[in-house]
Amino acid sequence: FGYVGKQGVKNIWRNKMFSLASIATMSACIFLFGLFFSIIVNFQHIIKTAEEGVAITVFFEKDATDSEKKAIGKALEARKDVAEVKY
The missing domain is CATH 3.30.429 (Macrophage Migration Inhibitory Factor)
Known part of the structure; x- marks a missing residue:
């Protein structure tokens, strides 16, 4: 585990641009997932409230x-x- 961790850190340091691109891609995906999830939950709440308040x-x-x-x-x-x- 020590060798693998050491090589992982070394390769992240060597390939800075690819590491930053990977982090940016994951961050964008997580942000978009959270955005769409919050929109869907909010829409479901609005529909439920409208059904109860007729x-x-x-x-x-x-x-x-x-x-x-x-x-x-x-x-x-x-x-x-x-x-x-x-x-």
């Missing part, structure tokens, strides 16, 4: 009676895709 507002006519409003509310609550109804 809301519909219902406006009643001025002359609607309370029984009509309650009937519409019960019809909305009966749907399986409705989580909550607020008046």
Whole structure:
């Protein structure tokens, strides 16, 4: 292990330009991976937030009676895709 380590350091010192090019290439790849990963995670978070925050507002006519409003509310609550109804 000592010989291999010694030769590795010696060759890195001899080939400075190739070593710098290799480090720059790896750094660029890691940076691009991190950039795309953060964009994808952020996009997934936005989609999840949008799915949880879907809301519909219902406006009643001025002359609607309370029984009509309650009937519409019960019809909305009966749907399986409705989580909550607020008046």
